[in-house]
Amino acid sequence: MSLRRPLGPLLSKVTYRRWVYLILGGAISVPYLLFAAILIPSLVPVVASASNAAVFGLVAAFVVTIASSFIPAVRALEGVAVRELLDDPVPGVVFGPASGWPVRLRSSAMYLLHVAGGFGISLVSLLVPVGFGFSVAAPFTGRIELSAGSPIVVPKGWVSAWIPALFLLGIVLLAYVAWAVGGVLRRCSVALLGLSAADRITQLERRTEQLAERNRLARELHDSVGHALSVVTIQAGAARRTLRTDPEFTEQALGAIEESARAALDDLDHVLGLLRDEAAGRAPQAGLAELPALLSATRLAGADVEAEVRGEALIADVPPVVSRETYRILQECLTNALRHAGKVPVTVLVEVGEDRLDLRVSNRLGGVSVPGRDGGGRGLRGMAERVEVLGGTLSAGLADERWEVVVTVPWGKRR
Structure with missing residues (x-):
């Protein structure tokens, strides 16, 4: 009984539904990142430096993300994702066309939080398992082959066993992080997507x-x-x-x-x-x-x-x-x-x-x-x-x- 509470998020289906919700947000962020990546090379000859071009591209991508969040279909998509993957925190809400600008702004804020949080969790969810895969052979070979021709040399044996163990622990902790971030977004969805007093009336x-x-x-x-x-x-x-x-x-x-x-x-x-x-x-x-x-x-x-x-x-x-x-x-x-x-x-x-x-x-x-x-x-x-x-x-x-x-x-x- 004493272990059930700390292990609850790790064993709960809710955690993995929230994780999927966050990975969906990361997937949605990819087109915006590609937009920024394509925009940067086209602006490099115009701006003073590549770093300024990168900043300008990211700002432009952020503006496009905000603009797309007001599309009615995006609000409907976000509503379905919240309802199915965050255990329907706003029952009774119809995610159709917005009834006014307050509803549009709240829906836009929820969408931006979903994309931003999903990008962060998705990036870590990709890097930590990949790092574990590269490091699992380090205690046996003494090398971490991150790229061809430039491996990271580590001691062989138990001395470097902590490296794959650390990445494995990171994967476990990542489940808790996904559970916590998903819970925060669930509470945000209640405030941002829930019915207002006028809607309830x-x-x-x-x-x-x-x-x-x-x-x-x-x-x-x-x-x-x-x-x-x-x-x-x-x-x-x-x-x-x-x-x-x-x-x-x-x-x-x-x-x-x-x-x-x-x-x-x-x-x-x-x-x-x-x-x-x-x-x-x-x-x-x-x-x-x-x-x-x-x-x-x-x-x-x-x-x-x-x-x-x-x-x-x-x-x-x-x-x-x-x-x-x-x-x-x-x-x-x-x-x-x-x-x-x-x-x-x-x-x-x-x-x-x-x-x-x-x-x-x-x-x-x-x-x-x-x-x-x-x-x-x-x-x-x-x-x-x-x-x-x-x-x-x-x-x-x-x-x-x-x-x-x-x-x-x-x-x-x-x-």
Whole structure:
């Protein structure tokens, strides 16, 4: 146990992933060094000395490195390298086009640190193993052949055994250095590539919008599919009872089942299209203009619906969101009437004014519910959520032995 901690970096996979990250930085530095090496000879006749030319070439290469660090593809490459080789220190960050200059500057700084640190570690990683290879035969030959014709002479035997041992120790220590430098760059990546406060707020807002959209889609499915299933259940029961005695009514009931199921499938296709981000599923949703079809389907289910629409000429001016949500509220009211009261008379009043929309639905209490269904209590809560989003008011309860739902939604210029 006492050796595991000091030997941890040497035995850890993290060390060698960091080492690969640094060697990648060294590989990236090669084109810049070649640029400097090619630029130097071309400038030697112009400048006073070769040393000045070398300095000028290195400065030019550094400028090119900085300039290339602002390329979007370079930022994406750096992000992938950090994510895969430094154990993803910045989860949730998308390494796409930079959103502004602060992000560009931080990404550029991370890239420059990667290239500089990688160059240093890569150079040492190349020289130390090569030095070990040249020196391993020194105790036996007394010579270190660094270049042809100019060997380094050393004593033979154990006296010079420390030379290859020193290089071997250097290779071992190099693993610790790579682990440490990689850890420093990992911490730098958190500061330089991590989400800023503004980015985190934007991400939270986007997440909130997604959750709100999912909540809305859940209400859409609850209202449309719930209404269709209520109609299908009631009509299927009626068709079963009149199959032999009243074929004409049975045919009407089956037609209502077909129509309700088709409408539910259309709504389901719309919702799935939104979830999959498919254009095919983004057909316009039902609104107040589809009220006649909704009322007709409810009548086919056996309910006696008496409807009155006032201000019908203004329906086209109602904002789509108000039209859509009001339609869903009415659909839920009719569904609840069928589900909990049965085939009782239902009165519907829709009044469209210049700055508000009023909806009133009432039905006699029938005391009948769809078999196998306990209600669940989600209908009123869903309607209340819709009305709250629209800034309107909703009241639901008993009024003169009738169940009544009253909704008022503001719209128009004074909304």
